[in-house]
Amino acid sequence: MAVATEHGLFIDGAAVEPASGELRDLSEPATGELLARVAMAGEADVDRAVAAARAALDGAWGKTPGTERSRLLHALADAIVANRKELAELESRNVGKAISSVKAELAGAAENFRFYASAIATIAGRSNPIGGSLLFYSQKEPVGVAAQIVPWNYPLLMATWKLAPALAAGCPVVLKPDPQTPLSVLRIAELAAEVGFPAGAINIVPGDGPTTGSYLVGHPGVDKVAFTGSTKTGGEIMRLCSEPIKRLTLELGGKSPNLVFADADLSDAVPASVWAIYASAGQSCEARSRLLVEQSIYDDVVGRVTELAQRVKVGDPLESDTQMGSLISTSHREKVHGFVEGAREEGAEVTTGGAIGEGPGAFYPPTVIARAGNQMLAAQEEIFGPVVTVIPFADEADAVRIANDVKYGLMATVWTGDPGRGHRVASRIKAGTVGINMPYTAFPGIPFGGYKQSGFGRELAVETLDLYLETKSVVTYTGTRPTNPFGL
Ligand code: NAD
Ligand code: MN
Secondary structure (H helix, E strand, C coil), X not given: CCCCEEECEEECCXXXXXXXXXXXXXXXXXXXXXXXXXXXCCHHHHHHHHHHHHHHHHCCCCCCCHHHHHHHHHHHHHHHHHCHHHXXXXXXXXXXXXXXXXXXXXXXXXXXXXXXXXXXHHCCCCCCCCECCEEEEEEEEECCCEEEECCCCCHHHHHHHHHHHHHHHCCCEEEECCCCCCHHHHHHHHHHHHHCCCCCCEEECCCCHHHHHHHHHHCXXXXXXXXXXXXXXXXXXXXXXXXXXXXXXXXXXXXXXEEECCCCCHHHHHHHHHHHHXXXXXXXXXXXXXXXXXXHHHHHHHHHHHHHHHHCCECCCCCCCCCEXXXXXXXXXXXXXHHHXXXXXXXXXXXXXXXXXXXXXXXXXXXXXXCCCCCCHHHHCCCCCCEXXXXXXXXXXXXXXXXXXXXXXXEEEEECCCHHHHHHHHHHXXXXXXXXXXXXXXXXXXXXXXXXXXXXCCECCHHHHHHHEEXXXXXXXXXXXXXXXXXX
8 A cells, every 4th residue: 555645845944845846756666556746856946955055054054063063963863763663664665675674774874973973073173383483273164065966775874874974064965865765865854853953954855867966066056066876977977066176075886896715604605795785686886796706616606696595585675574675666677687688698697586577566586697707797887786796716816806807996895714815805905895704884984985986085984074174274473573575
């Protein structure tokens, strides 16, 4: 049963009608049924949201001291925890994602607000001895209005990764969710208003990327842009930011390797590797979608991964024991399936999955592509679905070469029984995060972000605050002689 609800934009502290007048029907990916009707922002709405953010910067939000921002971030974390049941169901139905994953994401979202509530204490300038009767100090100022654009795969988590450091730094935000998945962040904005964030500090403008999104990025009232999404769109956004020299950070795609050496404990490595691709149905930037396996254990590992892939519980996202829900849409499923067909044509073997089943909903089975080379499209391009490509390697040097032979560099996992090798390989892999005998990827406090075409800038960390701050140097003279450089 689907209950349709209507949602406005969130601007200047309240839900508002769109100037565009556009309401869009959202359907539930797992059932195809109508879920909600949501306002879509156009250019006039973006103008209004940016104006509200600028007014907040010059007004109540700009005057809110760090201790009070910290209290508000904690209050929002508390509100997320208190409303977790409603938020989890909303997110699970909107994305088609297993509610078990969504619950973990919600806990992470609350923790992230708490982390930045504390990290505010690190915002400080300094004064260091320069000599020559010069007195200098620096101070940190919010960079200004932040435009934030997030994708559909973790709508709530990605929005909170972006909101928390910006708000901690004192920046007001205009956030554009993906038009398919605006529900949870609209609710977060309401909760923020309820706990006391001043009007204009948080504005949410759901809308299409190439129109509303690019208008927001190019808006002269926006000082900083933070984007999570595909590498192609990241490039477009970089172009839009280049002429006005806007501050920019990009969290982009990945094609992350998972290296299994013959000396690894396979009873951990195999089930963890299965989780690392099929969690979130593979619609994860950090999905370990290339499984690199030492030649001597290749057939064994392909057999074990195939067997465990068939045991992943796929089904109704709202059932508590479901491990994988549906994909975001049937059109996205077509794209995913196209990669699998392409791999078959290139001569790879699909050992399980790889077929679209009967019935409603955008479901796709856990799929394993074996006998694959790293040059195949399925090994180079981000599939963003439950598809792992298993590639053999000869030795450690070959493993590192293949791991790095891709345009992305977001994440990597290494499985080995040799501790020295774990650290040696970690130092040679070009990726923002490397796990050793551990599949988990994101924790508040640990920098998260990419090398190469996976983007630049780090989220989740203390250093993220600096991406929302300017450093101002103030210099004066403490000497007794007149300052008269020309001797006039
Ligand atoms: P996408 O780039 O098409 O869309 C992402 C967001 O950008 C959406 O909100 C979209 O509306 C907006 N957008 C699209 N075109 C735009 C434009 N021209 N100007 C401004 N905004 C625009 O990405 P997608 O394919 O929908 O989402 C999945 C992608 O996101 C994957 O490639 C995935 O790896 C990436 N991702 C990266 C991370 C990370 O942290 N590195 C996290 C999650 C997802
Ligand atoms: Mn897209």
